[in-house]
Amino acid sequence: xxxxxxxxxxxxxxxxxxxxxxxxxxxxxxxxxxxxxxxxxxxxxxxxxxxxxxxxxxxxxxxxxxxxxxxxxxxxxxxxxxxxxxxxxxxxxxxxxxxxxxxxxxxxxxxxxxxxxxxxxxxxxxxxxxxxxxxxxxxxxxxxxxxxxxxxxxxxxxxxxxxxxxxxxxxxxxxxxxxxxxxxxxxxxxxxxxxxxxxxxxxxxxxxxxxxxxxxxxxxxxxxxxxxxxxxxxxxxxxxxxxxxxxxxxxxxxxxxxxxxxxxxxxxxxxxxxxxxxxxxxxxxxxxxxxxxxxxxxxxxxxxxxxxxxxxxxxxxxxxxxxxxxxxxxxxxxxxxxxxxxxxxxxxxxxxxxxxxxxx
Amino acid sequence: xxxxxxxxxxxxxxxxxxxxxxxxxxxxxxxxxxxxxxxxxxxxxxxxxxxxxxxxxxxxxxxxxxxxxxxxxxxxxxxxxxxxxxxxxxxxxxxxxxxxxxxxxxxxxxxxxxxxxxxxxxxxxxxxxxxxxxxxxxxxxxxxxxxxxxxxxxxxxxxxxxxxxxxxxxxxxxxxxxxxxxxxxxxxxxxxxxxxxxxxxxxxxxxxxxxxxxxxxxxxxxxxxxxxxxxxxxxxxxxxxxxxxxxxxxxxxxxxxxxxxxxxxxxxxxxxxxxxxxxxxxxxxxxxx
Numbered sequence: 001x002x003x004x005x006x007x008x009x010x011x012x013x014x015x016x017x018x019x020x021x022x023x024x025x026x027x028x029x030x031x032x033x034x035x036x037x038x039x040x041x042x043x044x045x046x047x048x049x050x051x052x053x054x055x056x057x058x059x060x061x062x063x064x065x066x067x068x069x070x071x072x073x074x075x076x077x078x079x080x081x082x083x084x085x086x087x088x089x090x091x092x093x094x095x096x097x098x099x100x101x102x103x104x105x106x107x108x109x110x111x112x113x114x115x116x117x118x119x120x121x122x123x124x125x126x127x128x129x130x131x132x133x134x135x136x137x138x139x140x141x142x143x144x145x146x147x148x149x150x151x152x153x154x155x156x157x158x159x160x161x162x163x164x165x166x167x168x169x170x171x172x173x174x175x176x177x178x179x180x181x182x183x184x185x186x187x188x189x190x191x192x193x194x195x196x197x198x199x200x201x202x203x204x205x206x207x208x209x210x211x212x213x214x215x216x217x218x219x220x221x222x223x224x225x226x227x228x229x230x231x232x233x234x235x236x237x238x239x240x241x242x243x244x245x246x247x248x249x250x251x252x253x254x255x256x257x258x259x260x261x262x263x264x265x266x267x268x269x270x271x272x273x274x275x276x277x278x279x280x281x282x283x284x285x286x287x288x289x290x291x292x293x294x295x296x297x298x299x300x301x302x303x304x305x306x307x308x309x310x311x312x313x314x315x316x317x318x319x320x321x322x323x324x325x326x327x328x329x330x331x332x333x334x335x336x337x338x339x340x341x342x343x344x345x346x347x348x349x350x351x352x353x354x355x356x357x358x359x360x
Numbered sequence: 361x362x363x364x365x366x367x368x369x370x371x372x373x374x375x376x377x378x379x380x381x382x383x384x385x386x387x388x389x390x391x392x393x394x395x396x397x398x399x400x401x402x403x404x405x406x407x408x409x410x411x412x413x414x415x416x417x418x419x420x421x422x423x424x425x426x427x428x429x430x431x432x433x434x435x436x437x438x439x440x441x442x443x444x445x446x447x448x449x450x451x452x453x454x455x456x457x458x459x460x461x462x463x464x465x466x467x468x469x470x471x472x473x474x475x476x477x478x479x480x481x482x483x484x485x486x487x488x489x490x491x492x493x494x495x496x497x498x499x500x501x502x503x504x505x506x507x508x509x510x511x512x513x514x515x516x517x518x519x520x521x522x523x524x525x526x527x528x529x530x531x532x533x534x535x536x537x538x539x540x541x542x543x544x545x546x547x548x549x550x551x552x553x554x555x556x557x558x559x560x561x562x563x564x565x566x567x568x569x570x571x572x573x574x575x576x577x578x579x580x581x582x583x584x585x586x587x588x589x590x591x592x593x594x595x596x597x598x599x600x601x602x603x604x605x606x607x608x609x610x611x612x613x614x615x616x617x618x619x620x621x622x623x624x625x626x627x628x629x630x631x632x633x634x635x636x637x638x639x640x641x642x643x644x645x646x647x648x649x
Contacts, residue, residue, distance in 0.1 A: 019472055022551040026468035027480065030461045033521035036506070038487045041498035048498070108384050113377045119384055121636060122392050125629075127572065178390055186569060190528075193565040197535075231531045238488050238524065256497075263497055270490065277489040 049267035062264075069268035080269060083248050084276055086168060087241075091280055093173045094180050095236050099229060102184040106191035107221075120192070127185030183239065187232045194228040195221070230288040234281055241277050248273055402426070402622035409614050425619035432604050432616065438593055440600075447579070447597035450515040454578045455571055458520045463567065466530035467559050471541060472551065481530075487523040496587060503588050514588035515596065519578050525570040532566035533559060568635040575631055580624070598624065 049070075052063045073080055109120055158167040173180065198221065206216050240246070252273070256266040396417075401409070403421035433440045468474070469481055499518055508514050536559060544554050560567070585599035601620040 016473065019551070020474035023468045023472035023474035023477070026464045026472065026551070026555070027474075030465035030521060030526065031480070033461060033517070034484070034487070034523075036502055037499060037518045038495070038521055038523070039483065040502055041495035042487065042490060044498035044501070045495055105384075105387065108380055111377075111380050113380050113384075119388055121633070122388050124632070124636065125395055126391055127576070127632075178393070181387070181390060182394065186573070189565070189569055227531070227535065231528070235524070235528070241489075242492065274486075274489045278486075281485075281489065 045267045046271060048264050049271050051264045053262050053264040065264070069265050070272070072265070073268060073272065080248075080251060083251060084272065086172070087246070087248055088276055088280065089168075089170075090172050091237060091240050092283070093170060094176075094240065095233055095280075095284065097173065098180055098184045098187060098236050099232050101181060102187035102232060103191050103225075103229070105184070106188050106195055107217075109188070109192055110195045123188050124185045126182040183236070186239075187236060190228055190232055190235075191225065194225040198224050226288070230285065233284045233288055237277065237280050237284060241273075241280075398618075398622055398625055401618040404615070404618065406615060409618065425615040429604065429616045429619045429623075433600075442593060443595065443597040443600045446512075446515075446594060450512065450596060451575060451578045453512075453516050454519045455574050457516075458522055458525055458574050459567055459571055461520060462522070462526040462529050462570065463533075463560060463563070464555065466526055466533045467555050469526075470530050470533040471536070471538070471554075471559070484523050484526055488527060492583075496583065500587055510589055510591050510594065512594065515584045515594075518584060518588070519574075519581065522574055522577065525574055528570050528573075529563065529566050532563045536562050572628075572632055572635060576628060579628060 048062070050064060050066055052065045052068070054063075105123055109116060109123065113119075158170050202220050203216055206220060211219070242249070248269075252266050252269045255261040255269060256263055400418045402425055403423070404418045405420055405422045405424060408418060408420070430440075469477055503509055503514050503518065506513075506517075508517065540558055540562075541554055544558055549557070580598055581596070582599050582602055585595040589595055601624060604616060604620065
């Protein structure tokens with residue numbers, strides 16, 4: 001291990017170099033595409049968000065206005081900050097619902113039942129329609145609500161003890177219950193594939209030891225599919241935020257072509273939206289991130305200590321060399337040899353120290 | 361629990377299955393509603409289309425909407441087949457190239473070591489958060505600079521780097537055990553071979569999912585036809601269907617719109633049924649434990 005470290009520090013080894021080169025080759029096509037059509041436009045839109053843009057017959061006229069767009073949105077726009085707050089709560093509330101629902105359905109579909117293939121097909125089907133205009137049609141005609149559920153009553157009950165934002169978020173979630181269920185197709189598929197990869201001998205072993213189905217779920221199923229839960233949660237956030245049913249996207253698009261707002265204003269809106277999304281994803285990630293186990297932590301700490309040790313060693317060596325130089329410039333005949341031997345000693349000492357540490 | 365070939369259904373019906381079916385069945389009905397709705401909607405005559413409250417099932421089915429749609433398309437200068445051709449070329453190229461790019465990039469980001477890997481991952485994550493609408497105009501300018509306005513490339517290139525696909529595929533490749541890949545290296549496989557023979561077969565479910573998502577995005581995409589292409593003969597079927605139904609009288613257009621959405625929906629359905637089958641089969645066999 002020490003050897004590998006040494007090699008890394010001096011220069012990349014042949015193998016590592018090759019691996020790095022292959023890595024670049026594999027990523028390169030994607031990078032080119034992403035830079036051209038994602039990164040450059042993103043940077044440009046950030047520039048635009050700091051500017052006032054007017055489209056004239058001669059071309060675009062860009063005036064730099066610093067954060068004026070942002071302040072204008074927060075201080076003067078009646079609609080956007082409210083919509084953003086509503087979106088925040090709605091997403092926070094519907095993500096767990098979607099993920100838990102998807103997990104439940106996936107667990108059911110993983111059982112041995114008849115017509116499983118058909119059920120799977122039907123549960124995944126909404127995925128291929130939700131992005132289309134059909135969804136707009138359905139939701140506008142009220143097909144997305146559960147008729148027997150009295151949303152108004154729930155809403156007034158909630159508003160009694162919750163702030164307006166949160167209460168309206170809750171009631172939106174309730175009134176779009178079926179819609180939320182329709183959104184969970186991809187998540188079901190991801191969970192299903194994760195569930196099928198769990199080794200069935202684990203369950204058998206647990207059963208032999210007297211574990212119930214409930215215990216198996218909490219001790220085997222859930223820990224195994226935890227990475228997939230994170231993936232699903234993040235995917236859900238992104239999907240909810242970027243699909244066409246989302247009101248904020250409409251607001252941004254309208255602002256883009258409105259006379260008094262323009263593209264700069266819309267860009268500023270989009271950037272704020274992206275920041276809110278990032279916050280939500282960060283919350284989800286913090287809640288669900290797999291904790292490193294104790295062994296990993298120890299290894300990491302050990303590595304850190306080793307690095308520190310090496311650093312101090314190098315510092316000592318450097319100091320010695322400097323001293324050596326100054327001494328040798330003073331007296332070239334005797335001192336040189338003396339310092340040399342001392343340095344040698346210190347080096348072997350340091351090496352041994354490192355090795356000992358490694359073994360421990 | 362040995363899997364026998366591609367059979368996922370148990371052969372016998374047992375009493376113990378009843379409780380599960382009882383729970384699942386109502387949910388299945390709810391999930392199936394939109395499909396029923398699309399299919400029924402396309403066959404509704406005028407008075408049923410506007411009925412309030414709306415009904416899910418058609419009581420007097422007709423083909424009126426379809427005949428109207430084809431009549432309208434016959435009056436246009438460019439034949440319908442041209443749009444179908446454009447759409448299929450664009451969709452097929454984008455789906456294939458996007459899958460290849462995102463699996464290759466996902467493999468490298470997940471399993472190979474090189475400088476700047478984490479920066480790239482973070483950039484992708486950041487791009488995920490961004491509303492596509494907001495980069496429309498800068499994208500147009502890039503396309504303009506590249507000089508590919510009014511070509512097929514204007515349809516294809518902007519849609520290929522889909523951050524969601526990369527994200528999904530990368531997360532799945534993370535699940536592929538390193539030991540499998542190391543074993544292949546020891547046996548003398550190159551990175552390319554590892555990618556082709558180990559990673560790709562193991563992440564087939566993810567590929568199929570990503571393929572469906574990409575297909576969905578491309579097939580229903582109107583942005584490229586709207587903004588990047590001006591010649592009529594290069595626009596896609598989605599765009600055409602949309603203009604048919606919006607430029608006509610909106611009331612009469614409703615029926616045509618319903619018919620058009622059924623037509624647009626069918627390819628997705630077919631693709632999905634094909635892919636779904638292969639997904640389920642490979643998942644049963646995949647060696648990841």
